Amino acid sequence: MPQKQLTVLSCIEDERLEFELIEVRTRGQYLTRLRRLSREEQSERDRREQQALSSPVDHELEHGCSG
Numbered sequence: 001m002p003q004k005q006l007t008v009l010s011c012i013e014d015e016r017l018e019f020e021l022i023e024v025r026t027r028g029q030y031l032t033r034l035r036r037l038s039r040e041e042q043s044e045r046d047r048r049e050q051q052a053l054s055s056p057v058d059h060e061l062e063h064g065c066s067g
Contacts, residue, residue, distance in 0.1 A: 021052040
């Protein structure tokens with residue numbers, strides 16, 4: 001039974017990570033619609049998106065969860 005609880009928690013974590021990626025992408029889209037981003041802002045936006053993209057992969061590798 002504890003294994004089943006871990007699977008449910010992993011799925012919740014997958015959903016949270018997916019939501020985080022959507023949030024990062026949406027925030028970046030809104031910023032670019034408002035104004036042109038500086039090189040530093042663009043770099044930070046790209047870094048955050050790459051981090052949000054890699055988090056679900058890292059989670060899957062660490063916990064064996066496959067969203």
